[in-house]
Amino acid sequence: xxxxxxxxxxxxxxxxxxxxxxxxxxxxxxxxxxxxxxxxxxxxxxxxxxxxxxxxxxxxxxxxxxxxxxxxxxxxxxxxxxxxxxxxxxxxxxxxxxxxxxxxxxxxxxxxxxxxxxxxxxxxxxxxxxxxxxxxxxxxxxxxxxxxxxxxxxxxxxxxxxxxxxxxxxxxxxxxxxxxxxxxxxxxxxxxxxxxxxxxxxxxxxxxxxxxxxxxxxxxxxxxxxxxxxxxxxxxxxxxxxxxxxxxxxxxxxxxxxxxxxxxxxxxxxxxxxxxxxxxxxxxxxxxxxxxxxxxxxxxxxxxxxxxxxxxxxxxxxxxxxxxxxxxxxxxxxxxxxxxxxxxxxxxxxxxxxxxxxxxxxxxxxxxxxxxxxxxxxxxx
Amino acid sequence: xxxxxxxxxxxxxxxxxxxxxxxxxxxxxxxxxxxxxxxxxxxxxxxxxxxxxxxxxxxxxxxxxxxxxxxxxxxxxxxxxxxxxxxxxxxxxxxxxxxxxxxxxxxxxxxxxxxxxxxxxxxxxxxxxxxxxxxxxxxxxxxxxxxxxxxxxxxxxxxxxxxxxxxxxxxxxxxxxxxxxxxxxxxxxxxxxxxxxxxxxxxxxxxxxxxxxxxxxxxxxxxxxxxxxxxxxxxxxxxxxxxxxxxxxxxxxxxxxxxxxxxxxxxxxxxx
Ligand SMILES: Cc1ncc(C[n+]2csc(CCOP(=O)(O)OP(=O)(O)O)c2C)c(N)n1
Ligand code: SF4
Ligand SMILES: [Mg+2]
Numbered sequence: 001x002x003x004x005x006x007x008x009x010x011x012x013x014x015x016x017x018x019x020x021x022x023x024x025x026x027x028x029x030x031x032x033x034x035x036x037x038x039x040x041x042x043x044x045x046x047x048x049x050x051x052x053x054x055x056x057x058x059x060x061x062x063x064x065x066x067x068x069x070x071x072x073x074x075x076x077x078x079x080x081x082x083x084x085x086x087x088x089x090x091x092x093x094x095x096x097x098x099x100x101x102x103x104x105x106x107x108x109x110x111x112x113x114x115x116x117x118x119x120x121x122x123x124x125x126x127x128x129x130x131x132x133x134x135x136x137x138x139x140x141x142x143x144x145x146x147x148x149x150x151x152x153x154x155x156x157x158x159x160x161x162x163x164x165x166x167x168x169x170x171x172x173x174x175x176x177x178x179x180x181x182x183x184x185x186x187x188x189x190x191x192x193x194x195x196x197x198x199x200x201x202x203x204x205x206x207x208x209x210x211x212x213x214x215x216x217x218x219x220x221x222x223x224x225x226x227x228x229x230x231x232x233x234x235x236x237x238x239x240x241x242x243x244x245x246x247x248x249x250x251x252x253x254x255x256x257x258x259x260x261x262x263x264x265x266x267x268x269x270x271x272x273x274x275x276x277x278x279x280x281x282x283x284x285x286x287x288x289x290x291x292x293x294x295x296x297x298x299x300x301x302x303x304x305x306x307x308x309x310x311x312x313x314x315x316x317x318x319x320x321x322x323x324x325x326x327x328x329x330x331x332x333x334x335x336x337x338x339x340x341x342x343x344x345x346x347x348x349x350x351x352x353x354x355x356x357x358x359x360x361x362x363x364x365x366x367x368x369x370x371x372x373x374x375x376x377x378x379x380x381x
Numbered sequence: 382x383x384x385x386x387x388x389x390x391x392x393x394x395x396x397x398x399x400x401x402x403x404x405x406x407x408x409x410x411x412x413x414x415x416x417x418x419x420x421x422x423x424x425x426x427x428x429x430x431x432x433x434x435x436x437x438x439x440x441x442x443x444x445x446x447x448x449x450x451x452x453x454x455x456x457x458x459x460x461x462x463x464x465x466x467x468x469x470x471x472x473x474x475x476x477x478x479x480x481x482x483x484x485x486x487x488x489x490x491x492x493x494x495x496x497x498x499x500x501x502x503x504x505x506x507x508x509x510x511x512x513x514x515x516x517x518x519x520x521x522x523x524x525x526x527x528x529x530x531x532x533x534x535x536x537x538x539x540x541x542x543x544x545x546x547x548x549x550x551x552x553x554x555x556x557x558x559x560x561x562x563x564x565x566x567x568x569x570x571x572x573x574x575x576x577x578x579x580x581x582x583x584x585x586x587x588x589x590x591x592x593x594x595x596x597x598x599x600x601x602x603x604x605x606x607x608x609x610x611x612x613x614x615x616x617x618x619x620x621x622x623x624x625x626x627x628x629x630x631x632x633x634x635x636x637x638x639x640x641x642x643x644x645x646x647x648x649x650x651x652x653x
Contacts, residue, residue: 028467029466031463050649050652053649055645057462057466060488060492061488064459064462064488067452067459067489068459068462070463071431071450071459071462071466072463072467074464075429075466075468076468093453223448224426224471228446228448230442230449230451232442232450234451240443241395
């Protein structure tokens with residue numbers, strides 16, 4: 001199998017589909033450290049990448065792994081790592097480093113139950129803030145949440161593309177259920193792949209971080225292309241020189257955030273059903289959405305005006321979209337999630353009191369059952 | 382006639398003021414590296430310089446007019462590993478401090494030596510955390526009073542050369558900043574080696590080490606290096622007792638072993 005794109009219909013585990021998404025996107029290097037439930041991503045890429053001339057490295061730990069990924073990306077490659085929440089803990093400093101140096105990279109978090117070692121083989125959606133806010137100070141990232149092996153493929157490919165376009169660390173926020181389940185995965189004949197934008201001017205005219213607006217993303221030459229790139233995690237000017245000035249700090253931090261946050265509408269990916277006349281909305285993400293979907297379908301069969309909304313882009317959080325949705329009339333929004341109730345706060349903030357927001361948390365290990373969500377719909381309608 | 386330092390051509394325009402204190406050993410290390418490149422007539426555009434956080438991290442970044450990667454504390458070798466894997470044709474040189482490479486980054490150091498990945502790591506070992514104000518490091522001599530060992534250091538210092546040798550490095554050398562010529566020679570050698578090279582440079586931090594511990598200023602510290610160092614050859618005939626508190630300088634390891642990126646290519650050819 002020395003093809004990058006395995007076009008056809010397959011029966012794949014989510015983690016394997018994720019690996020194939022990376023292959024389709026043109027991933028050159030993968031570095032990772034074994035951890036349940038993400039290990040299968042590593043195992044598959046260890047031979048898939050090798051067979052097409054890419055490189056697989058098993059890092060000395062997760063920190064080593066993400067660091068190697070960033071180094072390779074500076075060398076001009078597309079690179080990815082995959083882990084679970086414990087590994088994300090170790091990666092946090094380098095996530096901020098990738099953000100401030102604007103180095104494209106894809107980080108897969110196949111979430112498991114925690115905190116601590118938790119339950120390695122069971123699911124949870126506990127890392128939603130960890131991937132967004134885990135590194136020190138202010139920056140933005142993109143996080144996409146798959147609900148099936150098919151989306152593990154689709155979204156991993158998309159994560160690479162977005163990471164290149166916006167030059168930000170981009171997360172696949174999967175969970176044990178999606179990572180380990182096996183389903184039909186269709187890999188198309190052709191996929192659209194975004195390549196890194198390189199400078200159009202010769203090195204002598206190139207200013208590494210020069211932008212025209214606070215949402216601009218500068219082109220990125222690789223090491224060895226003659227641009228003498230000064231890459232640094234220090235606050236830097238547009239030439240890459242370290243600076244301690246307030247103006248430089250302000251311009252940099254604002255742009256690191258705005259280049260993602262102000263593009264929220266472009267980045268919003270949502271799946272909906274039965275929205276037109278919905279009075280009670282179930283808003284979910286990831287594997288929880290599979291139960292939510294069944295619950296809403298059953299409610300509709302019973303004549304209840306229930307709607308289904310699944311967030312595929314978790315970060316940047318789709319505030320503008322949700323504001324539009326609540327202006328169209330649902331009275332209540334039920335938010336089932338496998339954590340203490342985290343994203344529900346974002347929903348509350350976005351809808352600003354225009355609808356009642358009801359949290360339905362479960363702390364991991366056990367999924368929400370469709371009947372539990374259905375019963376809640378009945379109660380609040 | 383305007384006099385220009387012969388190595389100025391390697392300095393990034395607009396980056397002339399360095400971050401180091403007067404008398405710091407880091408300047409000698411910077412010159413040794415650039416002089417080695419100059420004498421070998423290598424093209425600086427073929428290099429990627431990677432450094433960590435600490436005073437020594439500022440040796441190449443942003444001053445060397447080349448591709449520079451100023452990383453997080455402790456991680457330059459791991460970043461450099463990524464760079465080397467993506468760009469095996471590049472000369473990858475890591476320059477960083479003893480705390481950076483041996484404390485927080487110790488694991489990366491031993492694994493890079495074990496992998497025998499083609500890069501040169503130069504450790505500016507001042508035996509202290511210079512940047513953060515003179516705290517104890519894993520390289521601080523036993524008994525020394527630092528800002529975090531007010532009653533004296535009770536831990537033994539790492540022998541970084543023995544460590545990297547044991548971990549599998551292809552080339553290991555130790556010098557002090559007094560031995561600028563020997564150091565330059567070793568950098569040249571390291572740059573021509575295929576595998577993992579490690580050079581320890583015992584270096585003065587007159588501010589946080591010399592002044593605080595009473596060892597003296599930069600000149601006094603370098604005099605000490607001169608008086609206390611012995612060549613590898615001389616040291617070979619001395620007893621452990623006689624070698625106590627001595628600095629053994631010179632080449633400690635020089636062997637040829639399969640380099641990582643070449644091994645990957647070889648494996649690829651077998652499977653084609
Ligand atoms: C994760 C992290 N921990 C701590 C620090 C603070 N810090 C900056 S430099 C440094 C020590 C540097 O010592 P060394 O590597 O020996 O370099 P020197 O300044 O002596 O050249 C420390 C602890 C940091 N920047 N990042
Ligand atoms: S604090 Fe010490 S190591 Fe740092 S620049 Fe000053 S003299 Fe050099
Ligand atoms: Mg030091």
